[in-house]
Amino acid sequence: MRAIVIGGGVIGLSAAYFLQEDGWEVVVLEKGDLTNSCSFGNMGYLSPSHFIPLASPGVVEQGLLWLLRADSPFYVRPSLRWQLIDWGAKFVRACTRTHVERSVRPLVDLLLLSKEETKRWATSGLFDMEYTERGCVIYYNTSKGEQEELATARQAEALGLQATVLQREQARALEPDAQLDVRGGVLYHDDAHLYPNALMEQLPRLLESRGVRLRRRTEVVGLERRNGAIAAVRCRSDETSGPVEERFAADMVVLAAGAWSPQLARWSGEYLPLMPGKGYSVTIERPQRVLHHPCILKEARVALTPWKSRLRIGSTMEVGTMDDRVRLRRVQGILKAVQQYLPGLAEDPGIRTLSDPEVLQQRTWFGYRPLSADGLPYIGFGRKNRNLILATGHAMLGVSLAAGTGRVVAELASGKPVTVPLDAFDPKRFRY
Numbered sequence: 001m002r003a004i005v006i007g008g009g010v011i012g013l014s015a016a017y018f019l020q021e022d023g024w025e026v027v028v029l030e031k032g033d034l035t036n037s038c039s040f041g042n043m044g045y046l047s048p049s050h051f052i053p054l055a056s057p058g059v060v061e062q063g064l065l066w067l068l069r070a071d072s073p074f075y076v077r078p079s080l081r082w083q084l085i086d087w088g089a090k091f092v093r094a095c096t097r098t099h100v101e102r103s104v105r106p107l108v109d110l111l112l113l114s115k116e117e118t119k120r121w122a123t124s125g126l127f128d129m130e131y132t133e134r135g136c137v138i139y140y141n142t143s144k145g146e147q148e149e150l151a152t153a154r155q156a157e158a159l160g161l162q163a164t165v166l167q168r169e170q171a172r173a174l175e176p177d178a179q180l181d182v183r184g185g186v187l188y189h190d191d192a193h194l195y196p197n198a199l200m201e202q203l204p205r206l207l208e209s210r211g212v213r214l215r216r217r218t219e220v221v222g223l224e225r226r227n228g229a230i231a232a233v234r235c236r237s238d239e240t241s242g243p244v245e246e247r248f249a250a251d252m253v254v255l256a257a258g259a260w261s262p263q264l265a266r267w268s269g270e271y272l273p274l275m276p277g278k279g280y281s282v283t284i285e286r287p288q289r290v291l292h293h294p295c296i297l298k299e300a301r302v303a304l305t306p307w308k309s310r311l312r313i314g315s316t317m318e319v320g321t322m323d324d325r326v327r328l329r330r331v332q333g334i335l336k337a338v339q340q341y342l343p344g345l346a347e348d349p350g351i352r353t354l355s356d357p358e359v360l361q362q363r364t365w366f367g368y369r370p371l372s373a374d375g376l377p378y379i380g381f382g383r384k385n386r387n388l389i390l391a392t393g394h395a396m397l398g399v400s401l402a403a404g405t406g407r408v409v410a411e412l413a414s415g416k417p418v419t420v421p422l423d424a425f426d427p428k429r430f431r432y
Ligand SMILES: Cc1cc2nc3c(=O)[nH]c(=O)nc-3n(C[C@H](O)[C@H](O)[C@H](O)COP(=O)(O)OP(=O)(O)OC[C@H]3O[C@@H](n4cnc5c(N)ncnc54)[C@H](O)[C@@H]3O)c2cc1C
Pocket: 006, 007, 008, 009, 010, 011, 012, 029, 030, 031, 032, 036, 037, 038, 039, 040, 041, 042, 043, 044, 045, 046, 047, 218, 219, 220, 221, 256, 257, 258, 259, 260, 261, 264, 277, 278, 279, 280, 281, 314, 315, 366, 367, 368, 369, 370, 392, 393, 394, 395, 396, 397, 398, 399, 400, 401
């Protein structure tokens, strides 16, 4: 039985891993060359602590305030595109307490399953991806931020996660080099992190060694439907002799094309409200100032991840844009937040060189997060095709949820009971 996976990001490759393990003949179709996608330059967090979906009370109000600032971490490009309006309306409707209450348990279950599977990869000796269990600290510098985070910490504990509240001096002692200027923080012990670029380099090699066919530079350009199923996937690949059209017959198709998924879903007759959410990161090689723990600067929505010999700083959410332009003011806003919260770290020579706009422009990476309309991923069968599994919309949690998603996708494909409940992630939950 042949499974075709569309998209070679972390979700598609994880699905390929578990499908192959389950005995499927797997072909991954990827329009790029598997050297860059949203799955590479991200922060590498595996965050059970991120159990509150993106669509939650207060997010819209905060977003509107941020729209007024050119260096804020949030931006929506004004547009009359129907898809953006429809997505926005659904997102606003989802920002309720009831939605959050319904979502946290299924999200935590999938996050924990995913962390367990990723840890299994890390300890199997198959990967060297700097998997580290050192938790993640959320630092706040306002009383509102503190109240919100303490409430989240209590909720985390009620869900069985471990959280420690740090007073200002305790936080400062945790990171002596960074000379923290914060009110306090919460350390979420269950979080882990890995170096996503290493995972994304090694996973394709492992898959190929196990017989998975990875077709690079092969873009899916159409889906052939017959009798309520996808009969074949049509592709165009760039060969040295010129473009070549191909057709892959499929018993099962997994749509994991990240922010590009809505177009492909349309070809299959499915409707997927999803927008790209562009984010930036900058990586500093061999920093001289040490940061021990991954951390998030709460009010600024900036994240930092330290690995053995590098440090990454990332943030921003530009909704609806796929224009490949680096908006420098926003990236400078990220560095300003580091200066405010972690003034000692900001003195690192590697960070200081980024004050030159040209250097910053060159060194900035960006990726498009696939944003669902309610902050929960789409995982499951669609409406119109009995052999199409959608696996996308993971927003800020693609790495955190990849291995768990891969595992449940394989279970669905093979008709097995799923390890964690998937009702909350049903792709059919939105109407046209
Ligand atoms: C700044 C930043 C920081 C982040 N930090 C974290 C973090 O710490 N932890 C976390 O869990 N998540 C994080 N994320 C989110 C995470 O990176 C994404 O959720 C994840 O990478 C999405 O993976 P994906 O496989 O769905 O999409 P992608 O990685 O975008 O992969 C989709 C693939 O599909 C391919 N494709 C598209 N259309 C076609 C087609 N027609 N034919 C063939 N191939 C096609 C694309 O080329 C692409 O390679 C972050 C994101 C950003 C931007």
